[in-house]
Amino acid sequence: MTPLVAVLLSIGALLIAALAGYALYLWRRVWRNERQQAALQARRHAEIAADLRILANCLLDEQVPLIEGAIRIKVLLDNYDVGLGQDPRCQVFQDLFDATAQVPTHAAWKALDKAERRRHEAAFSALELQHKAAARRSARWLLDEALAPKAA
Incomplete structure (x- = not known):
């Protein structure tokens, strides 16, 4: 082996070792x-679960209007666990969400004339009478079973 070949092989080996080290460094960053x-996803999941518990308790204690609480719970369930949001025991939240989807919110609600607002409020009252018991059962189920801390 000539000295030139030995030098080129040494440089090649060093280059391969340097590239392997850099690849290892990059993989460690990825990991x-x-x-x-x-960890961020787990923390976000735990925060949404805590928010769901608060909303379900508020709904049961009637600290939040039934329609508003059901809509908020439905949206959080969709972000927490889509499968849980589609569970038949949570269907009432989806039903109330769908039934009120066309109702204007915020500034658009304020812009409605009184007759239109009263019409929507009458619909809200009818929905509450129709779905109150189911919404309370669903909120209780969420607290007692779906969101209950898992025993280790």
Whole structure:
């Protein structure tokens, strides 16, 4: 083996070792980022679960209007666990959400004339009478079973 070949092989080996080290460094960054993303997702999931517990308790204690509470719970359920949001025991939240989807909100609600607002409010009252018991059962189920802390 000539000295030139030996030098080129040494440089090639060093280059391969340097690239392998850099690849390892990059993979460690990827793994660290994946762990951080998983921790962030777990924290977000726990925060949404806590918000759902608060809303379900508020709905049961009648601290929030039934329609508003049901809509908020439905939206949080969709962000928490789509499967849970589609559970038949939570169907009432979807039903109330669908029944009120066309109702204007915020500034658009304020812009409605009184007759139109009263018409919507009458519809809200009818929906509350129709769905109150089911919404309370669903909120209780969420608290007692679906969102209950898991025993280790």
